[in-house]
Amino acid sequence: MATKRSGPAFSEPRRSTANAGAASVSGPQPGAKPKAQSRSLAEPQPGVLTGPLPHKEQPLFVPMSAAEMHALDWDSLDVLFVTGDAYVDHPSFGSVLLARWLIHHGYRAGIVAQPQWENPDDLLVMGRPRLFAGVSAGALDSLLAHYTAFRKKRHDDAYTPGGQAGARPNRACLVYANLARRAFPGLPLVLGGIEGSLRRVSHYDFWTDSLRKPILMDAKADLLIWGMGERATLECAQRLDAGEDLRGIPGTAWLDKLEQTADGPRPANLPPEMAQAPCVPLPTHEKILADPVKLLTMTQELERQVHRLDAWAFQPVGDRAVVLARPAPPLTTQEMDALYEIPFTRRPHPSYREAIPAAEMMRTSITSHRGCGGGCSFCSLALHQGRRISSRSEDSVLDEARRLGQENMARGKGPVAISDVGGPTANMWQGYCALDRAEITREGHAPSADISTEQSSKQHSAAHAPADAPAKSRCRRASCCYPTVCKFFTTPQNRHVGLLRKVAALPEVKQARVASGVRADLALRDAAALAAYTGEFTGGQLKVAPEHCATGVLSLMRKPPLEVFEAFLASFVRQSKAAGREQYVVPYLMSGFPGCTDDDMRTLANWLRQRNWNPRQTQCFIPTPGTIATAMFYCGKNEAGEDIYVARTDAQRLRQHGLLMPGRKPGDEDGNRPRRGNEGHARKVDANARRHAPSGRQGRDARPDTRRDARSDIRHDADATQSRPPEKTGHKPGRQGNRHKEHGADSRRLPAPGRRA
Template structure:
């Protein structure tokens, strides 16, 4: 894995010089990406490039093309034989470029040295518009997180507008949503047989804009169709927009889904049903491709790429998440069904990482979207085939879901047997609720304890990250998260194992402010209850509305898409700032405001917990920091005031 032994031709070409080094006189596909080119299975553009290459195509990548000069980056490689491909990168460019308060970020994790200015806002649309202007006759295929989550009428937080499908704004010819391996295989197979790109209408997991006056809607006998409210209706009727989401979310996560139609002006958006979840052999095949696992040599003098440095020695073991959290886009992009790699494929990758020249014996993560969903699926497939629930574990864990942690425990143990691995860490967030027998009634409590103890004793470096997200049952229900009661129960188990093994570990809970249904008193209760548990929050997260989530639909429309009932939501800058202040009750500049606010609503019980007259908190706390969230872990009080949970009624 030494870069000195690798040749420039081991990476996909990015320049004419590199194309000629391979002896090619023509390219089949040219891929434009908002990320720097890192040839690694955790970076979507590299995966797509390698997949296309595995089908025998000559592929080049143009990473972060300059859109502010004479646009030579878009012309330097000429026209591809089959199509252009475009993606905004591994993150939605607007999330990459802006904070939750719409301030421009000062770092881009997917650019060398973290430099900003290399990824335009709405990158996929910008790239496609340039390509269409220069090469109007060449088809464009778009994909990745930006295209996937913007495939239908969606709310764009940064412009504060309802936007049509990205196919309309980008002028692209086809969109692949979700994980791209399966639709790409079918697209390439048909193109290689001589089928024109314009005839590719019935491929699963793709979306197209059709002009009914010029072409017929294709008929597929075994597909059922459903039409949702048009873009124009959504612009006028927020409730209609909200009701669309339920259909889109359910059809995106069904094994036998309907084809979705939506009118956009004089055109018709057609979203074909998704492919079945990738099999073990399919996902293994994707991860086993000949990646160099390194950034392209062109970046050697520009500095490290932060996102790569973070995952350089990590292993992704599965895709998908059945949590269905209302604020999260993972299930909308990767799906709710888990696609797990085989242990053999994972161990082959561990061996590659262990033999990298700068590997010191420590794997930074063995995980996925959620660390502990590996190999979990329905016990009876026929039940899953009929399911329309967006979450398999909310409001309760489905009785058909196999939640055994045994395969994961065995995987960790197999990884640790590698002679060059000193320690493997779990850096991904763990679903703590699934480790609580009172919540996870499907699993053997002994098995859950064995997994928890395995993680705490062998795979944690001082801190264990979990995400209760809130303390209010009302907010948590809307989030599709379990009651905070289960966090208390998990902490009891955590503390017991901590003491038993003399580990001195710290539990790091993540929380969100300003989420739909969260009111000021909910945040006050959150502050009081977490303080009472010994936490002092320093770095936390404000809710960011991103396309294709329940919470974003509520934020824009005011209605829950499943009930069409109104939901109170913090929207103004002041409302969001006020909610955030409760995270920092201990800061001097917030104390008078908190005291006045709680006195106005008659919550002296919470005031006495947060700002008692005789405050011994500072004497008892010890500080520790994490990269994303920082907390102070306090020695428990001898005298704790019992906090009355907020009932939703003001006193």
Template sequence: MSSSFVPVCRQDLAERGIGEVDFVFVSGDAYVDHASFAAALLCRLLESHGFTVGLLAQPDWKNVESFREFGRPKLGFFVSGGAMDSMVSNYTANNKPRSEDVYAHGGVAGHRPDRAVMAYCAAIRQAYKGVAVMIGGIEASLRRTSHYDYWSNTIRRSILLDSKADLLMYGMGEHSIIEIAEKLRAGVPVRQIRGVRGTVWYTSKAEEIPEGAIILPSFAEISGKDDESKRKFAESYLIQEQNTDAMNGNVLVEPVDSRFVVQERASLPLTTEEFDAVYELPFQRRWHPMYDSPAENGKTGVPALSEVQFSLTSCRGCFGACSFCAITFHQGRRIQSRSHESLVREAVQMTKDPEFKGYIHDVGGPSANFRKDACAYQKERGACQNKDCMGTNPCANVRVDHSEYVELLRKLRALPGVKKVFVRSGIRFDYLMMDEDRTFFRELVRHHISGQLKVAPEHVSNNVLRLMRKSTHEVYERFSAEYARINKEEGKKQYLVPYYICSHPGADLNDAIEVALYLKKTGFVPDQVQDFYPTPGSLSTCMYWTGLNPRKRNADGSFEKVYVPRGGHERRLQRALLQFNRRENAPLVKEALIAAGRRDLIKVLLGK
């Protein structure tokens, strides 16, 4: 269809003169040839190392012939569920089917199967007996060991076992996918690949367990619903979180039935030079032409591209380590940054795009203003295993410096053809407030906001914020006041849009009432409220399942107990309190206030 894109069909191979591919890459997303889409990035990376690749984007998992499009690959299949866990992509936090999929053609839902990695692997095994199958991406990464599965309300085994794949890659996959590909090219059988950082494999032989590995509680010990099983699950999660860093993490082994699931140490972070090189591969920065025709809903293209087409990814990783976020488990706490020169080159390329209107929509990553490691120790020793960088009590060793980020933004907005450079991805306002130099704060307000700044205080209750590993509410209030002051001094009318999460572990109705009263006082009631979503791989999900906080022990050594809002009704009550001004929420708000013994607030919140 187009020789400038990664091959998506036999015709593409014929045009390139390729008779047989080394790898077939299966993705749960439609194909967008942009560095922000992992399938495109990894396929381009494999091509740059001399491998031939065919990309199956959202294949029909019900038709085995879809997986025979390129024939049997010489070396194997790489399988990813896509940019999101397929269950998160297909269902809301209240387990309702989603009406659209922004990573699909035209945004049409239904082209990605539930538990996509398992569905794709089953089809591949049916298509080709004995072919090497390797899984990766967010769905595999966060399910690499036994995990709580919200949709079945059970503990499931490692997806490596359930998918019947040969090898799993976790975390960011550039290093591991190339090392694996080279080993396969050298003739190493896939089930004999060992010692590759960022991979998980299994064995039935105890003598194959690497020396010095940490043995996790077994699947049998953690999979029950009794208190002891949940305590063991929390213990297992804590060990895993303590060993996510490439510098100081250990090999982990989880006994599952008669087998042992072995997690190698995490991949080393990309160097700046490697990060630059990966993002400067020859991407077309477009969806594949096959999506130019209308989808079932009459729309063309892939909606997810609009968020990133004119944005710059400047960093990876996040030492904020919010409890509800799985970035710590997937990307890690170490910060990886691209060079100014690489980002400027990409921006210049962007300005030559006929669709570019002069606006760079974002320059950032998981946390836009994290461009360096949290402290001087991390580069040599890795992120601390038992100490948080941020949260309600930030570490005294955190070095706060926005000067390099300010310099980058100045270079970008000075480029010919650039009218405005926005920063929209995850400004950490707590980190910003730790900086005594207000240069970045002032330039952010003056140059980099489009009418409103979105930030994530998440809650008002300091106890809930502690469990979330977020800064205190007082920090947000100081930030909000200073934001208003600087805007006034700059002659700007730019609003602050805070995000809140309801029904997080630790939050009861009284905590939700506290948020409602604060919103009433400030005059801001959010249009959108995020219901806590217990996705695999997060500390908050561990707390949701177990009712325990493994990061804090009582005097007797037991884990701190945590209240957990369960059931759809209580979640609806908390959500209604955060949106108390909606007429349809009035009955729920009244019910919540009565249940909490706060009838005195009915008139305050409802005006009657």
């Protein structure tokens, strides 16, 4: 077995244990002449990765070529990561973070970023990895990155050199997994990232208007890591290093055969530790095809499974099943600090000749925490990161701010302006459930509830209870903030303000801002914190997400009522005047949400006109896999099982969007600025979009238009919102003729993404 580094001293170089007989398919062996590389994998400037390894034995950059690997005195890799993003050495890039996390624990990891997908040559440049290959589509779902809400091809990609679209295929997880299997036969293959994570069970695919099977049924992979993957990725490496089975790792999924038992069909080969654990059986894929409402039922069950932490789940698909191990517990503060202590350069890999837009956007931002207690029905973040908050310590954040300032000053630019200190919601830093802090007994009894009902109190206690507490003490509440902020959800915003002030006071820092947005209902609970956010840490504009103003729509979104936002807005204006600053709230708004009617959109348009607001942050709902809102879009019912209207066709969606964006052409740039009353054009767009939707069988045919309006301070894409019910009665999405075939049809193929020279 290979020697592992156990302390600050670097161990003797490892020797690959790859089978010599696989040389023809495993890439260059140690000492072999490396293959010529594609432009995306160009060699760095001479000597850039040479010299002694910095802090904690981390290389300056994770190697992307054989030359870089050999410069570190490595003859082979333990783990290879394949990603759809360019390589920017920043903790916001998941594959980079995981690669450095493994290096931190003594493994040798390399990265292949945005490989060509016609053949596996790019994956072979560093040879066959010893343990496994990890595959991710990147920071975004590849189809969401390629197309707008109206299925128009995007022209830009912020995660690609030069901002050019076309560097990754449609359904990148499937394509890269196939490449890795061709390159490394017999090597364990692990999927990860948000694209695979949200497709771990049967899911509605907006791009083909069909119900697709779990991604593991299509991908040539052995394991799927869902959610945040640091713990699971490290455990995969450790188990394979020890010759152990990968099944049962928390936060993972795999395929198994079904067997008949007294309790019905069950996975045949469960790890012993799962046999007696709580289990959540999910509706079969075939039952969901027959009854779309079961997709909503399954999504609700999965949401509860994610939040309770102790239960595993499985979904039968034919004679097999996708088995979901219990969720991985959130990282502790100590683990978060260790992650962000890794010395990232925060720069693109030196092989790139063009700037990467995302690198500059993220360069001066600091992640203070993960997770979001909001539980909005359209947001995949709570499903991916979890509802519990994992926060870094104050010292860890201050250390990173100092490093950023010192690097900026070393380049002669003076103290740094920190663009953001936050997370999914800035004012949830160090947020926690009081019931998690042992304020309930082991039997799950809670103090009397005063915010909604005793039942909601018990529900919330369970989702935030310690991992080893009995199941009955676990919260079943879907959101910590809806319908009202739970009294057990504690957000010490005064501490966050104190942290921001300490960051701003550092000699290496010119100023600190909050750009990730604040939650209005939480901010209203602490007037002093709201005054500080407004008067000290807002750079002229503060992002807030009311999303809508119609009560029924807000309820379906799990958002607070309009009165909460208006109270926040009044306080913001008052505090801004008191501080002598001219500042603005930038509201995020949605059109096309399930349950939103044209009249609801007119109500929203009138509300905006009354305030003389010209919305720039309007999005049209895109049903992304795995969310409650997408399930409502698919089945045409709300969470209570009641029928709702869904703007399902592109014509209906364009009409709704046009009510908020009058006078803008439907095909203008992003394809998300329709004119009011232009319904003939909307029908044409709808027909064309359906004719060009991406095929479920096609691997490399899509690319996005992520271009931003130059006048907009934040985003102006129409592609992250929500939708409506069909005009035809009895409509069953994904079940109308050939173009609604399961797994898509050629008649719905979208235009292919641009190709690199």
